[in-house]
Each structure stands twice: as structure tokens, then as C-alpha cells.
Amino acid sequence: MPNDDAHKPPPAADDIAPKSAPLRWLWKFNHGLDIVKGLSLVTVLSSLVVGYFQYLNAYQEKVGSQAKEDMAAATATFTEISRAFSEVQALQQTLYSDFTRAVRDRSDESDQALLTKNARAISERYEKARIALRENIDVLTRKAEIYIDWASNTYRDPAEKHNVDADPLSRQVLRDYAFDCSDKYNFPAFGNVHVEDDDTPAKDVADDAYCAIAEKRGVDDKTQPKDAFIRICAGPHTHSRIAKRIYWYSAKHHVLTMHYCFEAAHNKLAAARQWASRSDRDAAKEREIVERENEINAQLDDLAGRVSAFSSLALHQMERIRVKYRPVGFLCSVPLVRNIPSLNCFPIRTASLTH
Known part of the structure; x- marks a missing residue:
């Protein structure tokens, strides 16, 4: 009948789409534009704003989660390292103190003397703690680097290029360069944050020329924190002319x-350790370390003091982690403006920047 066409449903979109692939793609693109044209400007802008703030919310949740993880790892690392060194150092100092007092009181030969009993009880704990520290020292060193130095x-930016061996300092370097623990020049110092650039001399001597100069430069109240490092020169068993740097703002x-x-102090106390463990005694070495009591105690x-300095640095760097992840201001919610590098709106990266 003539009116039958009026009751037929409209053809489906796929039925009227061109069959050729290029023309079909162009048709779909044009069809999408027709849909967008049907939306009001307010609807489009509202969708964009909602999507933008959903992205910001997801990013801030990721930042908050990362902040908790970094603080937890830094706290655990600080606690583990401080506890290991504090325990073994306290046992070492107590053992030596009991030994010198026992020798001075002439009770070192008596197994029933209080000092002797205390020293022998401490000796076993000390040796176990020292062995455990030696077994774990490389892991503790890397933990300090990863969870305190890098995190703070x-x-x-982890996405930037970094040499695997960028930091050359190691236990072997300290040994080969004969690091002098007793030299006050080699004691940790952090500089002065109130010193201006014009108030401090620049450390402009190259590392390969530093060991040849007469004046060795340390860290004092006129040193800025960025220059809080010392340089050590090669010992008698190595021919290297390049000084190695020790940075006091590095937990590692x-x-x-x-x-x-x-370990240097441990080796000096061999005679006291032998007495405390009931091993064969060396009378000459015992007299030597008793006569050097003031030097060894110092x-x-x-x-x-080094353990205390590490604790101070670790707490300082943990505060820097808090600053790194602290809540951002309003400007960091403004599109385009938040991309300005000086605003530091991006504490963590979500994509690789360099390959």
C-alpha cells in the first residue's frame, strides 16, 4: 500500500555507511562531529572540568600513597641502621671499660670478680652483634642510599639517566685511601644554612690536584650545606692521584x-676481647691498650658521635621527604599553570622523560 513506507524504521547507521574503508572512516568521523554539535557548550566544558579534577584527585592519591611508602621505608631504614650501630658500639665501649677497670683493680685474674663476669657476659653478645653487622653492612649501605638519600x-628524577657507579665511595676505597677516623677534619659536619655565596670561599680545586696542595679544606661554620664534603687522598698502597669525596649529607x-x-676500633681492642672471651692472653698488648686508655676512649x-651525626642527618632527610610530598597550593590545580617547573607541583613522575 502507498503508506507502508511511512511505517518502516529508519535505516541503521551501518546500512547507509559507505562500504569503502577510507570513505567509511571519513563518514564515521563526520558522524562523530554531528553528535558533538548536538551537545551544548556548557555540557562539553563540564565534562572536561570533571575529567580534569578526576585526574588531579587520582594523582594526589598516588602522591599520598607514595609519601606513606617513602616515609615508612626511611623510618624503618633509620631504625635498623641506628639500632645495629648503637648496640655494637655500646657493647664495644662497655667491654673496653670493664677491661681497663679490671686491670687497674688487679681483678682481671679472678673469674669471680664482678667486672670479669660482666665483661664475659658482654663478650659473646658483642661478637655476635659485630658479625651480624659485618654480614649486613652492604645491604644497610644500599638501604641508606635508596630509602634515605634518593627518597629525600x-x-x-628516576626517569633521568644515571650511571650505575656514579658514587665511587666504598669500603674498599676507605681502606685503600687509609681514612683516618681520629682526624677531626674527617668528622661529620653539615655546614651553615645561613652562609651566603659571597661569605664562603669556593672549593674550586679539582679532585686530581687537591692532594698536591698544602692546605686541606674541611667543613666549618663558613661552609654552605652544598659544600659539606671532605676529600681524602690515596694511601701508601695505591697510586691514584684523584681525591675521593665524602659527602656528609649522604646517609650512605x-x-x-x-x-x-x-672495625678500626675493633682491631685495636684485640687484647681486651681475648681476655673477655677467656682466650690466650697477650700481656704486652694488654699493657699497651691500657696505657693508651685516653686515646682509645676518645x-x-x-x-x-658518628652514630649521633647519622641519626641527625636521617631525621633531617626524613623532614625533606615530608616537604617533598606536602600538599600543593591552589595554583597547582590550574591547568597549564601547574606545569611551570618553579611551582614544583609534580613530586612524582608518572611517565618516562628520557630513554
Whole structure:
């Protein structure tokens, strides 16, 4: 009948689309534009705003999660390292103190003397703690680097190119360069944040020329934190002319120097350790370390000071982690403006920048 066509449903979109692939793609693109044209400007803008703030919310949740993880890892690392060094250093100092007092009181030959009993009880704990520290020192060093140094570095981007061996300091370097733990020049110092660029001399001597100069430069109250490092020169068993740097704002470098100085003190106390463990005694060496009591006590006190300096640095760097992830201001919610580098709106990267 003539009116039958009026009751037929309209042809489907796929039925009227061109069959040729290029023309079909062009038709779909044009069909999409027709749909967008049907939307009001307010609807389009509202969708964009909602999507933008959903992205910001997801990003801030990721930042908050990363902040919790970094703080938890830094806290655990600080606790583990501080506890290991504090325990073994305290046992070392107590053992030596009991030994010198027992010799002075002439009770070192008596198994029933209180000092002797205390020293022998400490000896076993000390040796076990020292072995455990030696077994874990390389792992502790890397943990300090990853979870304290890297995590607190606001300007470090993991996506940038980094040499695997960018930091050459190691236990072997400290040994080959004969690091002197007793030299006050080699004691941790962090500089002065109030010093201006014009108030401090620049450390412009190259590392390969530093060891040839007469004046060795340390860290004092006129040193800026960025220059809080020392340089050590090669020892008698190596022919290297290039000085190595120890940065006091590096938790890794603190752990390395603390362990090196602990082992140096450990070796000096061999005679006291032999007495406390009921091993064969060496009377000559015992007299020597008793006569050097003031010197050895000062060395042990310095080692305790190094542990304290590490703790101060770790807490300082943990505060920097808080600053790194602190809540951003309103400008960081404004499109395009938040991309300005000086605003530091992006504490973590979500994509690789360099390949």
C-alpha cells in the first residue's frame, strides 16, 4: 500500500555507511562531529572540568600513597641502621671499660670478680652483634642510599639517566685511601644554612690536584650545606692521584665511614676481647691498650658521635621527604599553570622523560 513506507524504521547507521574503508572512516568521523554539535557548550566544558579534577584527585592519591611508602621505608631504614650501630658500639665501649677497670683493680685474674663476669657476659653478645653487622653492612649501605638519600632528594628524577657507579665511595676505597677516623677534619659536619655565596670561599680545586696542595679544606661554620664534603687522598698502597669525596649529607657515606671506624676500633681492642672471651692472653698488648686508655676512649667517643651525626642527618632527610610530598597550593590545580617547573607541583613522575 502507498503508506507502508511511512511505517518502516529508519535505516541503521551501518546500512547507509559507505562500504569503502577510507570513505567509511571519513563518514564515521563526520558522524562523530554531528553528535558533538548536538551537545551544548556548557555540557562539553563540564565534562572536561570533571575529567580534569578526576585526574588531579587520582594523582594526589598516588602522591599520598607514595609519601606513606617513602616515609615508612626511611623510618624503618633509620631504625635498623641506628639500632645495629648503637648496640655494637655500646657493647664495644662497655667491654673496653670493664677491661681497663679490671686491670687497674688487679681483678682481671679472678673469674669471680664482678667486672670479669660482666665483661664475659658482654663478650659473646658483642661478637655476635659485630658479625651480624659485618654480614649486613652492604645491604644497610644500599638501604641508606635508596630509602634515605634518593627518597629525600627533591630534584632526583628516576626517569633521568644515571650511571650505575656514579658514587665511587666504598669500603674498599676507605681502606685503600687509609681514612683516618681520629682526624677531626674527617668528622661529620653539615655546614651553615645561613652562609651566603659571597661569605664562603669556593672549593674550586679539582679532585686530581687537591692532594698536591698544602692546605686541606674541611667543613666549618663558613661552609654552605652544598659544600659539606671532605676529600681524602690515596694511601701508601695505591697510586691514584684523584681525591675521593665524602659527602656528609649522604646517609650512605655515613654508614660506610661508621663501619670502617668501628672495625678500626675493633682491631685495636684485640687484647681486651681475648681476655673477655677467656682466650690466650697477650700481656704486652694488654699493657699497651691500657696505657693508651685516653686515646682509645676518645676514639670510641668519636664513633658514638658518628652514630649521633647519622641519626641527625636521617631525621633531617626524613623532614625533606615530608616537604617533598606536602600538599600543593591552589595554583597547582590550574591547568597549564601547574606545569611551570618553579611551582614544583609534580613530586612524582608518572611517565618516562628520557630513554
